[in-house]
Amino acid sequence: MQSPRVDFDRLRGFIALAFAAVGMRERDAEAIGRLMAEADLQGSDGHGAIRLAPYLRRIRAGGVNLHPEIRVVRERSAMALLHGDNGMGHIVMKRAAELAIAKARDAGVGWVGAQWSNHAGPASLYARMALDHGMIGLYFAVGNANHLPPWGGLEMLLSTNPIAVAVPAGDEPPIVLDMATTVAAYGKVKAKAAKGEPMPEGWMIDREGKPLTDPKRAGEGFLLPIGGYKGYGLALVVGLLAGTLNGAAMGSGVIDFNADVATPTNTGQAIMAIDPAAFGEMDEFRHGVDTLVRELRASERMPGVDRIWMPGEQSHQRRISYAREGIPLAPAVWTALDGVAADLKIASLERLT
Amino acid sequence: MQSPRVDFDRLRGFIALAFAAVGMRERDAEAIGRLMAEADLQGSDGHGAIRLAPYLRRIRAGGVNLHPEIRVVRERSAMALLHGDNGMGHIVMKRAAELAIAKARDAGVGWVGAQWSNHAGPASLYARMALDHGMIGLYFAVGNANHLPPWGGLEMLLSTNPIAVAVPAGDEPPIVLDMATTVAAYGKVKAKAAKGEPMPEGWMIDREGKPLTDPKRAGEGFLLPIGGYKGYGLALVVGLLAGTLNGAAMGSGVIDFNADVATPTNTGQAIMAIDPAAFGEMDEFRHGVDTLVRELRASERMPGVDRIWMPGEQSHQRRISYAREGIPLAPAVWTALDGVAADLKIASLERLT
Numbered sequence A, B: 001m002q003s004p005r006v007d008f009d010r011l012r013g014f015i016a017l018a019f020a021a022v023g024m025r026e027r028d029a030e031a032i033g034r035l036m037a038e039a040d041l042q043g044s045d046g047h048g049a050i051r052l053a054p055y056l057r058r059i060r061a062g063g064v065n066l067h068p069e070i071r072v073v074r075e076r077s078a079m080a081l082l083h084g085d086n087g088m089g090h091i092v093m094k095r096a097a098e099l100a101i102a103k104a105r106d107a108g109v110g111w112v113g114a115q116w117s118n119h120a121g122p123a124s125l126y127a128r129m130a131l132d133h134g135m136i137g138l139y140f141a142v143g144n145a146n147h148l149p150p151w152g153g154l155e156m157l158l159s160t161n162p163i164a165v166a167v168p169a170g171d172e173p174p175i176v177l178d179m180a181t182t183v184a185a186y187g188k189v190k191a192k193a194a195k196g197e198p199m200p201e202g203w204m205i206d207r208e209g210k211p212l213t214d215p216k217r218a219g220e221g222f223l224l225p226i227g228g229y230k231g232y233g234l235a236l237v238v239g240l241l242a243g244t245l246n247g248a249a250m251g252s253g254v255i256d257f258n259a260d261v262a263t264p265t266n267t268g269q270a271i272m273a274i275d276p277a278a279f280g281e282m283d284e285f286r287h288g289v290d291t292l293v294r295e296l297r298a299s300e301r302m303p304g305v306d307r308i309w310m311p312g313e314q315s316h317q318r319r320i321s322y323a324r325e326g327i328p329l330a331p332a333v334w335t336a337l338d339g340v341a342a343d344l345k346i347a348s349l350e351r352l353t
Helices: A008-021 A026-041 A049-060 A089-107 A123-128 A186-195 A215-220 A229-242 A282-297 A313-325 A331-344 B008-021 B026-041 B049-060 B089-107 B123-128 B186-195 B215-220 B229-242 B282-297 B313-325 B331-344
Strands: A071-076 A079-083 A109-117 A136-141 A163-167 A175-179 A204-206 A221-223 A267-274 B071-076 B079-083 B109-117 B136-141 B163-167 B175-179 B204-206 B221-223 B267-274
Touching: A008 A026, A008 A049, A008 A331, A026 A049, A026 A089, A026 A123, A026 A313, A049 A186, A049 A331, A079 A089, A089 A109, A089 A123, A089 A136, A089 A267, A109 B109, A123 A136, A123 A163, A123 A175, A123 A267, A136 A229, A163 B229, A175 A313, A175 B229, A186 A215, A186 A331, A204 A215, A215 A221, A229 A267, A229 B163, A229 B175, A229 B282, A282 B229, B008 B026, B008 B049, B008 B331, B026 B049, B026 B089, B026 B123, B026 B313, B049 B186, B049 B331, B079 B089, B089 B109, B089 B123, B089 B136, B089 B267, B123 B136, B123 B163, B123 B175, B123 B267, B136 B229, B175 B313, B186 B215, B186 B331, B204 B215, B215 B221, B229 B267
Parallel strands: A079 A109, B079 B109
Antiparallel strands: A071 A079, A109 A267, A136 A163, A136 A267, A163 A175, A204 A221, B071 B079, B109 B267, B136 B163, B136 B267, B163 B175, B204 B221
16 A cells, blocks of 8 residues: 655644644744654654654653753863753754864864753764765764663663764765664664564564564564674664763663653764865865765676665655655554644644645 | 693784884884784784784785885864875874874864775774773774675675774773674684684675685685675775775775785775763763673673673783783794794794793
């Protein structure tokens, strides 16, 4: 069955309207609406409109500060630490990215960490912010629920702690890697559950180490790290850089934001901007990326492989086609948004003008 | 069979003597001897003394500059680009690490890239240099031979491009992650070949996609990335950060330093230092790392698992025990070092005083 489609601006507007309806400042509601709709626009459907109802539930339970005073608490020429004041992660990390880019403009690189932030959606959205300034962006985050035990362990003390890297190209689309350090991100598990589809083997195991494929039973097992102990190590160091370094939650301090909607999460994230113009001529860098992309794409393929993709290339194509043809929204998501509209007494997505 | 053991200082001295014998400046020979012996000391046996004969072969073929003028070619307050002048990677990246640390002291973070460098041994050695200054170190490198095709491809256009991250703790050993973005590093394949042992399935596949387990047949196949397309994406972005950004070799420009000993490799590497003291109280950070380590270590284990290890913890234990009891050297490596001694007419490892 084909999912019904929605126009980007309509989805963006609806989400902004919902946040404004619960009392958020208009500017913040607009910014979050845009970022959440952008998640769906690029196919990050585990992090877009599907999150609206849970976010609102959290706001109503007092788990998120609707009027945060986001502020710099530590600063040097190439770094800053932001206190998110328990605001929505989207506006905290948008601010962090802007600050990192400004610092990189002068210092060559800029690193901004955040404490007392919240879930901010797909990692790639923030790494991508550097692209508009001709810069490379890197993003690290502590995930908002622990689904990963240390290697050899059974207690879920680590999260999927994602990494995103965005690299500007010339004529080619930018290279945008956005990956959980687990084989699958938990958002993908939720998306499978919402669609009523089973998970492939290798995403999760149960406590006996057996494959777990029913996404509705996800609570009984845990995610597997990529490359075994290597993925465990990556999840841990990403957590140290994004969490511990910022005085944010790590390990047993991480709040499961699905199970507990009221306790502030003290989510930690970090963003880095690198200005290639500090390293050499920008045109040469862009040309070098293009050359590499074309070489990889044109290289010999395994039998049965139609195309060699760059990281982020499929999302890039979706951004273009969904902007033109509308964003497909799973019926369950559409129903959830209608529920939000009825609940908040705002125009439904379909009726929004 | 137990490998015979050698004292750290003896191994260090022998390697330095060998490099001095071919005309290297004494200070550089000493620095490289120390770093290569340190590789063996921590159990990175694919990157230690086993590399001496190949390095010397390269030097004699004119593939490495014995008297490089390593210089800063681009600089801003938080970054620099080094020209390695085709010197040994060890001295280029030691200089890069020192500069990154000095920059982080002021700016909070420091990033130093290198072009026209060479193979530098284990990534962790350079990330670890930040630890002595109470800083976090990150290291990225383009590997020195392409063993990895893009995901879905057959042409080996990417290398194992490693990542290392070193994080200081308090009373606990530092956390030191050092990982190739492939399931196994090529150095581990070489170590298996030197020991005459087969590789486990999953390290390499042949061109038909079948498991390749004979390390002597490594040239007929390629390494597998961790987490499939994720590891491919990681290898690519590490290569962009360490290679393309620095104007160093990437893709088909990478010289296979095993097959070609004469052509300068233009190896690209990058190191970053982050000063936790810029983010808050150093004692609190160290305490936070200790607390996390202890929580992970004490957590419930899977049946049959004796201990939960932190990344780098086993290397740390080897550093202590090998320093006391000597470093085990595989007989094949010992024989190769005796060959070097005879060749250069210097005292053998056994006779060195």
